[in-house]
Amino acid sequence: MNAEAMKKVANDTQKHDDIIGATRGLNYDEKCLFDYPAADESGVDLPSLQNIKLRTGHKAREHVGLPQVKEPEVLRHFVRLSTKNYSIDSGIFPLGSCTMKHNPRLNEKAARFAGFAHIHPLQPQSTVQGALAVMHELQNMLAELTGLPGVCLTPAAGAHGELAGLMTIKRAHELKGNGHKKIVLIPDSAHGTNPATAVMCGYEVRNIPTKETGRLTLAAFKEALGDGKDVAGMMVTNPNTCGLFEREIVEIADLLHKAGGYFYCDGANFNALVGKIRPADFGVDVMHINLHKTFSTPHGGGGPGSGPICVTEELAPYMPSPVVIKENDESYRLEEDGERETSLGRLKGFQGQFGMHVRALTYILSHGADGLRQIAEDAVLNANYVLSQLKNDYHVPFEGPCMHECLLTDKLQKDSGVTTLDIAKTLVEYGIHPMTVYFPLVVQGAMLIEPTETESRESIDRLIAVLKQAAADSKAGYSEKLQKNPVSAPRRRLDEVKAAREPKLRWKPN
Ligand SMILES: *Cc1c(COP(=O)(O)O)cnc(C)c1O
Numbered sequence: 001m002n003a004e005a006m007k008k009v010a011n012d013t014q015k016h017d018d019i020i021g022a023t024r025g026l027n028y029d030e031k032c033l034f035d036y037p038a039a040d041e042s043g044v045d046l047p048s049l050q051n052i053k054l055r056t057g058h059k060a061r062e063h064v065g066l067p068q069v070k071e072p073e074v075l076r077h078f079v080r081l082s083t084k085n086y087s088i089d090s091g092i093f094p095l096g097s098c099t100m101k102h103n104p105r106l107n108e109k110a111a112r113f114a115g116f117a118h119i120h121p122l123q124p125q126s127t128v129q130g131a132l133a134v135m136h137e138l139q140n141m142l143a144e145l146t147g148l149p150g151v152c153l154t155p156a157a158g159a160h161g162e163l164a165g166l167m168t169i170k171r172a173h174e175l176k177g178n179g180h181k182k183i184v185l186i187p188d189s190a191h192g193t194n195p196a197t198a199v200m201c202g203y204e205v206r207n208i209p210t211k212e213t214g215r216l217t218l219a220a221f222k223e224a225l226g227d228g229k230d231v232a233g234m235m236v237t238n239p240n241t242c243g244l245f246e247r248e249i250v251e252i253a254d255l256l257h258k259a260g261g262y263f264y265c266d267g268a269n270f271n272a273l274v275g276k277i278r279p280a281d282f283g284v285d286v287m288h289i290n291l292h293k294t295f296s297t298p299h300g301g302g303g304p305g306s307g308p309i310c311v312t313e314e315l316a317p318y319m320p321s322p323v324v325i326k327e328n329d330e331s332y333r334l335e336e337d338g339e340r341e342t343s344l345g346r347l348k349g350f351q352g353q354f355g356m357h358v359r360a361l362t363y364i365l366s367h368g369a370d371g372l373r374q375i376a377e378d379a380v381l382n383a384n385y386v387l388s389q390l391k392n393d394y395h396v397p398f399e400g401p402c403m404h405e406c407l408l409t410d411k412l413q414k415d416s417g418v419t420t421l422d423i424a425k426t427l428v429e430y431g432i433h434p435m436t437v438y439f440p441l442v443v444q445g446a447m448l449i450e451p452t453e454t455e456s457r458e459s460i461d462r463l464i465a466v467l468k469q470a471a472a473d474s475k476a477g478y479s480e481k482l483q484k485n486p487v488s489a490p491r492r493r494l495d496e497v498k499a500a501r502e503p504k505l506r507w508k509p510n
Contacts, residue, residue, distance in 0.1 A: 027490065028080045034067045034507045084490065085301060086433050092459045094386075096405040096436035096448025097191065097241060099271045099293035100300075106366055107296060107359035116358050121350040125333055131354065132332035136324040138361045142310050145364075145372070146267075146287055147280025150316025152323055153308045154352035158268055161288025161307030162197040162235070164320050164347050168286055168311060169233050169262045170201055171318040171344040178260060181232035185224050185261075187216055189242055189440040194235045194266060203232060211442045214242040214398035214407075221252045228259025237266040238282070239273070239403035241440040243383065243448065253283020262286060262315070270294040271379050271452070272404035275372030286311045291353075295360035306356035317342040322351065378453035379404040382460060386449055389464045393471035397443050405450035409443060418474040420445045422482040423467070425493065429486040430466045 023029050069077070087093070093100035111117065119128050139151040155161040166184070173181050184198040187208045195205045208224040210216055216236065225231060234256055238246045246252075253263050265279050265287040271294045273279070279287050291306040292299040299305070311319050321343045322335035337346065367375065380403055387396070387406035395411035410420040424434035424447075436448040451460050473482055486492060 093433045094435045094449045096450040101452040102454035107362045110362040111355045111358045146310040147278030148310035150311040152319045154348040155307040157305035158290040158307040159193040161309050165286040165309045166201045168319045183230045185234035189442045218248045231261045233262040235264045239269045243402040243405040249282045274376050276376045291360040296363045297356040297359040304353045306353040320347045382451040408447045410445035413474045416474045416479045418479050425485040426470045
């Protein structure tokens with residue numbers, strides 16, 4: 001097609017869009033409900049009432065300007081919007097650090113049993129013995145898997161678990177007369193919630209540099225610890241956010257303990273270890289578990305999170321209440337407020353996200369010990385497969401095998417002007433959710449890929465093929481092609497910073 005002809009096509013397309021909207025190929029250009037043209041139409045058309053006295057004594061109904069849209073249009077609007085949501089049910093979701101695995105439908109079936117779905121947290125406990133048994137069993141399973149016997153299920157997310165865990169540590173220090181300990185050691189590669197949690201608890205954060213090797217070293221730890229007198233604890237993710245196992249963690253935990261500090265482990269990456277090793281065995285004192293990551297409960301827009309904490313016997317007296325207690329007569333009950341005097345108290349209304357407890361226990365029981373171990377093994381195998389296939393196309397910042405996620409950067413593409421963002425947007429163009437980008441912060445242009453154990457060879461190969469093609473295009477000088485992506489998505493590149501900083505939360509008539 002010559003330039004003149006292309007211009008005509010573009011012109012005609014614009015005309016089409018102006019007249020009948022940009023809807024094309026079953027891909028709707030969905031307007032805001034308020035922008036429907038039939039502003040003054042009404043689905044129901046009743047005559048106005050005459051001579052009616054207002055019995056409430058309030059103002060008569062005013063025109064509030066709600067969109068007047070017919071039921072089928074409302075329905076279609078929301079159904080179409082729902083289909084624009086990319087989810088783990090629509091394709092691979094290789095978002096590093098997030099463990100976006102398949103949510104088995106068996107979990108959903110169990111959570112919908114009337115005896116679980118239709119109960120109320122204020123029901124007498126004698127009428128919900130089965131639900132309490134589920135929670136008690138989950139407490140036991142998590143204790144077994146982590147080697148940490150004290151379990152509190154109430155935190156509502158990973159970050160909430162961090163808060164619960166660090167408050168437990170703080171409470172222990174205070175009641176043991178160590179309230180002067182004010183410093184928490186955190187590697188510079190940590191998830192942002194770690195330092196945020198420490199600061200919210202009133203602690204001061206001291207960074208441990210890991211940039212050189214991607215791992216904690218004994219030397220760097222010793223330097224950060226100093227004489228350890230002021231150190232309340234450390235927060236470490238293992239495997240860490242670079243997808244690497246912390247090899248010196250046992251020695252580090254020993255030194256920390258000798259200085260009277262506690263080891264908080266961010267358990268977001270537990271999928272790499274579940275069923276294989278118990279975090280207590282490498283020195284962990286407190287750990288949260290993201291049920292919505294490792295234990296497959298719905299994630300992101302799909303459901304509430306759940307972040308139980310597991311603690312050592314020593315710290316169990318201080319953790320939040322309530323826990324579920326099994327009595328000698330085999331009945332179950334919730335611990336009462338104030339019953340455990342050393343507890344830091346409640347952090348959440350009722351008992352946490354019970355529906356997630358049911359799903360997580362179903363997942364654990366349906367996999368069994370061998371199945372859980374295989375989850376970790378397959379997750380690590382899949383990530384290493386991705387790494388082995390892409391290591392010549394992308395820069396690998398840290399040598400050697402990875403755990404359940406692999407870390408690449410855009411260093412080899414930099415000279416061609418192609419960045420991590422362009423590569424992520426190219427995945428969008430090919431219908432794949434991007435990997436985690438620009439995290440961890442210590443690695444420039446980071447791309448963190450976590451395929452999880454539930455992806456097939458076929459879907460992982462497709463991800464690899466698109467990433468290989470992007471690297472090849474960048475090498476061949478087709479940078480502009482990548483920088484324009486996505487070209488087929490309903491929206492191109494958005495100003496995400498502006499969207500986050502200046503959200504439009506109200507609709508105003510034009
Ligand atoms: C996901 C994640 C968290 C926070 O968990 P939420 O459930 O999202 O609050 C904390 N740390 C790491 C490393 C994570 O990946």
